[in-house]
Amino acid sequence: MAQKVKLSTIAETLGVSTxxxxxxxxxxxxxxxxxxxxxxxxxxxxxxxxxxxxxxxRTSRSGIIGVVVHxxxxxxxxxxxxxxxxxxxxxxxTFILSNHYDSVEKQRNFIETLLQLGGDGVIMSPAIGTxxxxxxxxxxxxxxxxxxxxxxxxxxxxxxxxxxxxGISLATNHLIGLGHRVIAMVGGTDQTSTGRDRYQGYxxxxxKANIEVDPxxxxxxxxxxxxxxxxxxxxxxxxxxxxAAVCWNDLVAIGLMNGIARAGLVPGRDVSVTGYDxxxxxxxxxxxxxxxxxxxxxxxxxxxxxLLDKLSGSHEPDGIHLIKxxxxxxxxxxxxxxxxxxx
Amino acid sequence: MAQKVKLSTIAETLGVSTxxxxxxxxxxxxxxxxxxxxxxxxxxxxxxxxxxxxxxxRTSRSGIIGVVVHxxxxxxxxxxxxxxxxxxxxxxxTFILSNHYDSVEKQRNFIETLLQLGGDGVIMSPAIGTxxxxxxxxxxxxxxxxxxxxxxxxxxxxxxxxxxxxGISLATNHLIGLGHRVIAMVGGTDQTSTGRDRYQGYxxxxxKANIEVDPxxxxxxxxxxxxxxxxxxxxxxxxxxxxAAVCWNDLVAIGLMNGIARAGLVPGRDVSVTGYDxxxxxxxxxxxxxxxxxxxxxxxxxxxxxLLDKLSGSHEPDGIHLIKxxxxxxxxxxxxxxxxxxx
DNA sequence: ATAGTTTAAATAAACGATTTAAACGACCTG
DNA sequence: CAGGTCGTTTAAATCGTTTATTTAAACTAT
Numbered sequence: 001m002a003q004k005v006k007l008s009t010i011a012e013t014l015g016v017s018t019x020x021x022x023x024x025x026x027x028x029x030x031x032x033x034x035x036x037x038x039x040x041x042x043x044x045x046x047x048x049x050x051x052x053x054x055x056x057x058r059t060s061r062s063g064i065i066g067v068v069v070h071x072x073x074x075x076x077x078x079x080x081x082x083x084x085x086x087x088x089x090x091x092x093x094t095f096i097l098s099n100h101y102d103s104v105e106k107q108r109n110f111i112e113t114l115l116q117l118g119g120d121g122v123i124m125s126p127a128i129g130t131x132x133x134x135x136x137x138x139x140x141x142x143x144x145x146x147x148x149x150x151x152x153x154x155x156x157x158x159x160x161x162x163x164x165x166x167g168i169s170l171a172t173n174h175l176i177g178l179g180h181r182v183i184a185m186v187g188g189t190d191q192t193s194t195g196r197d198r199y200q201g202y203x204x205x206x207x208k209a210n211i212e213v214d215p216x217x218x219x220x221x222x223x224x225x226x227x228x229x230x231x232x233x234x235x236x237x238x239x240x241x242x243x244a245a246v247c248w249n250d251l252v253a254i255g256l257m258n259g260i261a262r263a264g265l266v267p268g269r270d271v272s273v274t275g276y277d278x279x280x281x282x283x284x285x286x287x288x289x290x291x292x293x294x295x296x297x298x299x300x301x302x303x304x305x306x307l308l309d310k311l312s313g314s315h316e317p318d319g320i321h322l323i324k325x326x327x328x329x330x331x332x333x334x335x336x337x338x339x340x341x342x343x
Numbered sequence: 344m345a346q347k348v349k350l351s352t353i354a355e356t357l358g359v360s361t362x363x364x365x366x367x368x369x370x371x372x373x374x375x376x377x378x379x380x381x382x383x384x385x386x387x388x389x390x391x392x393x394x395x396x397x398x399x400x401r402t403s404r405s406g407i408i409g410v411v412v413h414x415x416x417x418x419x420x421x422x423x424x425x426x427x428x429x430x431x432x433x434x435x436x437t438f439i440l441s442n443h444y445d446s447v448e449k450q451r452n453f454i455e456t457l458l459q460l461g462g463d464g465v466i467m468s469p470a471i472g473t474x475x476x477x478x479x480x481x482x483x484x485x486x487x488x489x490x491x492x493x494x495x496x497x498x499x500x501x502x503x504x505x506x507x508x509x510g511i512s513l514a515t516n517h518l519i520g521l522g523h524r525v526i527a528m529v530g531g532t533d534q535t536s537t538g539r540d541r542y543q544g545y546x547x548x549x550x551k552a553n554i555e556v557d558p559x560x561x562x563x564x565x566x567x568x569x570x571x572x573x574x575x576x577x578x579x580x581x582x583x584x585x586x587a588a589v590c591w592n593d594l595v596a597i598g599l600m601n602g603i604a605r606a607g608l609v610p611g612r613d614v615s616v617t618g619y620d621x622x623x624x625x626x627x628x629x630x631x632x633x634x635x636x637x638x639x640x641x642x643x644x645x646x647x648x649x650l651l652d653k654l655s656g657s658h659e660p661d662g663i664h665l666i667k668x669x670x671x672x673x674x675x676x677x678x679x680x681x682x683x684x685x686x
Numbered sequence: 687a688t689a690g691t692t693t694a695a696a697t698a699a700a701c702g703a704t705t706t707a708a709a710c711g712a713c714c715t716g
Numbered sequence: 717c718a719g720g721t722c723g724t725t726t727a728a729a730t731c732g733t734t735t736a737t738t739t740a741a742a743c744t745a746t
Contacts, residue, residue: 006732017696022734032694049484052459053396053405054732057701062396064460072440073425078416085442094456097415097440099428113437116395117407141392229627258629284572286601349702360726365704375724397702400731 005046014042025050062118065307068098068110069125069149074224075279076249076296077125080148083300084123091308093120100127104134111138121307125149128191146307148299151193151320158310160303160321162294164194167325168201171246171274171292174327176209179336180244180272183211186231186256187222187248198276202246217242228252232259243271243336250275250282250291257285257332272333287331295323348391357385368393405461408650411441411453412468412492417567418622419592419639420468423491426643427466434651436463443470451477458484464650468492471534489650491642494536494663501653503646503664505637507537510668511544514589514617514635517670519552522679523587523615526554529574529599530565530591541619545589560585571595575602586614586679593618593625593634600628600675615676630674638666 003009007018014021016035024031024039031039056062065088069077081097088095096114100107107127111134114122121144126135132155138145139157147159175183185202189195199218206213217240222231228251235245235256247253253275257267267273268287275282275291282289306317346352350361350368357364359378367374367382374382399405408431412420424440431438439457443450450470454477457465464487469478475498481488482500490502518526528545532538542561549556560583565574571594578588578599590596596618600610610616611630618625618634625632649660 004732008732018733019697019735020695022732023695026734030694035694049455049458051400051461051732053400053461054701055734057394057396057400057703057732058734060701072415073418073421075416082416094439094460096437112392115392117437118394118396225624226627255627258627261629281568284569284598284601286604347702350704351702361703362705362726362728363724366725369704373724378724394702397731398704400702400733401704403731 005048006051007048010039010042010046010048013046014039056118060118062120063093064114064117064119065093065095066098066110066114066119066122067095067124068100068107068122070102070127071099072097073099075251075281076277076294077149079279079296080300083297084304087301087304087308093308102127102129104129104131108134108137114138115141115143119143120311121145123148123303123307126152128189144307144310146303146310146317148303149194153193156318158306158317158319158321160299160306161194161323162299162325163322164197164325165201165204167276167292167294168198168246169205170325170327171276171290172202172205173209174290174329175244175246175272175274175333176205176211178244178272178333181211181336182217182240182242183244183246184217184219184235184238184242185246185248186219186235187227187252188220189223190220198248214240216240222252222255223248225251225255225258228255228257229259230255232256232263236260236263236265244333245271245273247273247275250277250279250289253289253291253332254281254285257287257289268332268334269337272336274333278328282328283330285332290330290333291328293326293328295325298323348389349394350391353382353385353389353391356389357382399461403461405463406436407457407460407462408436408438409441409453409457409462409465410438410467411443411450411465413445413470414442415440416442418594418624419620419637420492422622422639423643426640427647430644430647430651436651445470445472447472447474447477451480454481457481458486462486463654464488466491466646466650469495471532487650487653489646489653489660491646492537496536499661501649501660501662501664503642503649504537504666505642505668506665507540507668508544508547510619510635510637511541511589512548513668513670514619514633515545515548516552517633517672518587518589518615518617518676519548519554521587521615521676524554524679525560525583525585526587526589527560527562527578527581527585528589528591529562529578530570530595531563532566533563541591557583559583565595565598566591568594568598568601571598571600572602573598575599575606579603579606579608587676588614588616590616590618593620593622593632596632596634596675597624597628600630600632611675611677612680615679617676621671625671626673628675633673633676634671636669636671638668641666 007021011018011021020031021039024036098110104127122138123146125148130152135145135155145157147157149161151159188198203213219231219234222228253273257273260267260271275289278291278293282291309315350364354361354364363374364382367379441453447470465481466489468491473495478488478498488500490500492504494502531541546556562574562577565571596616600616603610603614618632621634621636625634652658
């Protein structure tokens, strides 16, 4: 490796000061145009590489933004991340990604690392049980946080997420409209705000239609394809013989449909299934999945935008921002058939 | 935000020098044990946050490792990333992730950013058409690179990947063993080393079984679930009426099966389908997918390990490292049925 | 010509850590 | 008691930028 090229290398070979070089490379009008060109040309010729840690030590702006979610391999977060990425790219910000797998400790480690690196801000979907202090740690050290997808009680930090209560009621109403009366809810957990909101939305819809809410029709837990697949056994052996399932998300729904198919029943005909999120995959599943679009791209885009705005001081995006979900009707739901699915 | 706490803050409140504090916090035996304890306690009490950019400016080691792949949302890379993550975590290295979506330019930007941040090393699955210079840019600036999954010709950099030629021949042989003679190959591209290797493996297996290779049985292109789904139409209208398909990867295979099912045929009975990679999803697909395990976890783990070893100077992992793939037989393949799949 | 402006470049002090050589005191030892 | 050793601490240089302040040169206007 050749000797490292720095500002002073350029300065010396050109007989100017490092200050001039620094200014010139950032196109400051304080430097004469001709000098600027000469300097830039020389920088290129020498293969100069800007040292951001030296710069940020001085300026205390690193251009680094952290993003931490439950699991980046989960396509729901994947779609959010994609839109965050494209928004941050536009502003030439580097983003550091991490999973917390719902471990508060792993999440705290990440925040600490980010602080050490001088991160400018952080976008996060907080781990289950995140204490407000962990977020305050970031804020108190000058690193603003924006929440996505999940809320934390007792914390005044901007948050962007879908309107879960409303969204799940859309799905439930759709099934009720098709004549279903025994509707199970598969997956999710009461430990997150999202989990509580979705269950509430389901309950609300049933009540409004004068259908009695039977807690035994709730199969909590599953949040993945694998989970939905395994829940099928459980679902099919419910004594109430549900004719439809409102699932926690698309993954659970697809897994559940696979499980149902494995048992010899036809999802969409014998049992109606709804998903949630409207992942790309929903439309190519067999049968294609009736689901609720949860505004992933919108959530990611606005959260990133909000953070950038906050950093540039243009305005404070405080409070909660709800994205309105939309129904997507496909083949996995159909009218109630009176012969049911006796097996 | 309270006044920022730095080494000198601790030093002053304790009446020692910053040198002592620096040494103490890193547990140097040069500092008396009692002093060390006093200092660490004070650091905690004041909420001191280590400033890595200041440190790395001096030491030129940042603790940052870059990882760039085609698309982190692709579960194949996801599984690799997961094992890289856990290996790097163990060494308390921060990793910065990026997609290049096969854009050489995006990839170069990433490498440049990483250099600016003083990245210690980079693990990458190079974009299609990556010129060797782009990798050398990293190496020449003291940032060693390790390749995964894809090779680049004319470059002497360690690489870890599955043995594609061998792996795909396993799948092809499996189908031949079941009696199939008209076997299509769906997906992939000749633009990557992987693509060429897999096609070669397929051709080799057919030749060895004295089956004529018909180039028209190759449907190149698809690499995603969506792609496989769309390729089904194409596949089903081939005049040769193939009874089996060797797919580029699990995603294509699952998409293809969905497409086949949509056309009223039963994958695994009317048409045999093999995948490649053995993603978690393969076993819960309907029907469960016969596929080839491609050693993702192994690739990720060893690549990360190799980089860490190289950084610590313990040893150079030069050359190519091939992971041996293994067959996973499930429900999506079955013996040739002589009534075929006329439709 | 002279004072006053403008423009261009240079000087030097940060930023917050690490590290090396030197200082210091206490404690031997012959 | 001069000199050496050992354990602990520190002063000062350094890493590569940015930026406020100075300085120098070049115009302008009177």
